[in-house]
Amino acid sequence: MVNSTDVFVIGGGPAGLAAAIAARQQGFRVVVADGAKPPIDKACGEALMPDAITALARLGVAVPAAEACLLRGVRFLSSGLSAEAVFPSGCCGLAIRRTTLHRIMTERAAGLGVDLLWQSVVTGISGEEVQLGKRAIRARWIVGADGVNSRVRRWANLDAHSRTDLRYAYRRHYRVPPWTDRMEIYWGERSQGYVTAVSDEQVCVAVASHDAELRLEESLPAFPELNARLRGAEAASAERGSVSANRRLKRVWRGNAALIGDASGTVDAITVEGLGLSFSQAVVLATCLRSGSLAGYQAAHRRLALRPLLMARLMLTLDNFPGIQQRTLQVFRKRPEVFRRLLALHVGTLSPFHLALDGLTLGWGLLTA
Numbered sequence: 001m002v003n004s005t006d007v008f009v010i011g012g013g014p015a016g017l018a019a020a021i022a023a024r025q026q027g028f029r030v031v032v033a034d035g036a037k038p039p040i041d042k043a044c045g046e047a048l049m050p051d052a053i054t055a056l057a058r059l060g061v062a063v064p065a066a067e068a069c070l071l072r073g074v075r076f077l078s079s080g081l082s083a084e085a086v087f088p089s090g091c092c093g094l095a096i097r098r099t100t101l102h103r104i105m106t107e108r109a110a111g112l113g114v115d116l117l118w119q120s121v122v123t124g125i126s127g128e129e130v131q132l133g134k135r136a137i138r139a140r141w142i143v144g145a146d147g148v149n150s151r152v153r154r155w156a157n158l159d160a161h162s163r164t165d166l167r168y169a170y171r172r173h174y175r176v177p178p179w180t181d182r183m184e185i186y187w188g189e190r191s192q193g194y195v196t197a198v199s200d201e202q203v204c205v206a207v208a209s210h211d212a213e214l215r216l217e218e219s220l221p222a223f224p225e226l227n228a229r230l231r232g233a234e235a236a237s238a239e240r241g242s243v244s245a246n247r248r249l250k251r252v253w254r255g256n257a258a259l260i261g262d263a264s265g266t267v268d269a270i271t272v273e274g275l276g277l278s279f280s281q282a283v284v285l286a287t288c289l290r291s292g293s294l295a296g297y298q299a300a301h302r303r304l305a306l307r308p309l310l311m312a313r314l315m316l317t318l319d320n321f322p323g324i325q326q327r328t329l330q331v332f333r334k335r336p337e338v339f340r341r342l343l344a345l346h347v348g349t350l351s352p353f354h355l356a357l358d359g360l361t362l363g364w365g366l367l368t369a
């Protein structure tokens, strides 16, 4: 094991691996430590939006066609109503098992010469030192990529954040032939279900709600169309739980330490943007490290999170008001171009100017539906 490095990344999930790859691309010596053993799994909807794929490509990470399924758009379903929109022309998303994505990113990092320490829990940081139990490694820069309950955030005194709207989520895979190449979002009264086809024989189902006690199987009757499709299907993985939240930190760096991914604040799972956001953060973070100063990271990080946070707020408003949810779907059915443009805005191919325009159309539609 090395005694010193340029960049030490704490956490080898998608954000930590992305940070390590981007820092290697800038020529730094990089060490990543993660307490778990790869490939690392996690409760996730397992969808990558088109902007996430673009960000992955900047990291030189290519997902082989055989390892993922194409996603061509998004479909909302609620109480017998459905509306869908395809991604802008030339754009596709991907659905990929979390463990597969982890393996592919690990291979890319290893191929670039990142030093990967698995089953290695970081126990503290102090100045330019990272502690792994009794061992210490010196690092010029320390990156906290240790997830939503980040300890690095606490150690670096970066815990101050905006109010958090916490939700609880569960995920499981079912052995059933996929029926769609859209990511499906089912709206129930107290929860949403997200469905992605991750292979030609399995779908990933995730459910999120404000109720910590509401487990996945229990929540399925709230989505009758989905429940019917899954009836009799064998579960292909164990149920995994996680929290989901919109949380913005006051600061994402201090001294020589910076945070990335869920450690640096989160956007609700409903946006399907957590992974893509962390890949984009990795690129700007590495550029800041190259410049020798983290000062620009704060503003760039905030800019990147703006669009997903805005979309999360819009979608969670629908969650709180089932009546508006229904009317929104009716507007989307009547005016499919509004849904298509909102989706284009969501994946970053349209300017916020269009949000104002479509916001007005949607607002008028809601009043008159």
Ligand SMILES: Cc1cc2nc3c(=O)[nH]c(=O)nc-3n(C[C@H](O)[C@H](O)[C@H](O)COP(=O)(O)OP(=O)(O)OC[C@H]3O[C@@H](n4cnc5c(N)ncnc54)[C@H](O)[C@@H]3O)c2cc1C
Binding pocket: 010, 011, 012, 013, 014, 015, 016, 033, 034, 035, 036, 040, 042, 043, 044, 045, 046, 047, 048, 049, 052, 120, 121, 122, 123, 145, 146, 147, 148, 151, 169, 170, 171, 206, 207, 208, 242, 243, 244, 260, 261, 262, 263, 269, 272, 273, 274, 275, 276, 278
């Ligand atoms: C239900 C749900 C569905 C979601 N669906 C999607 C989706 O479809 N698409 C999308 O883009 N995003 C989705 N997200 C968001 C996405 O899952 C997260 O944004 C993403 O996992 C963040 O990755 P990360 O690397 O920051 O954190 P994590 O994946 O949590 O990785 C953190 C890593 O740090 C390690 N670690 C922690 N502490 C230490 C320590 N002290 N020492 C060493 N290692 C440590 C852990 O072992 C872990 O491997 C979803 C989230 C939820 C909750």
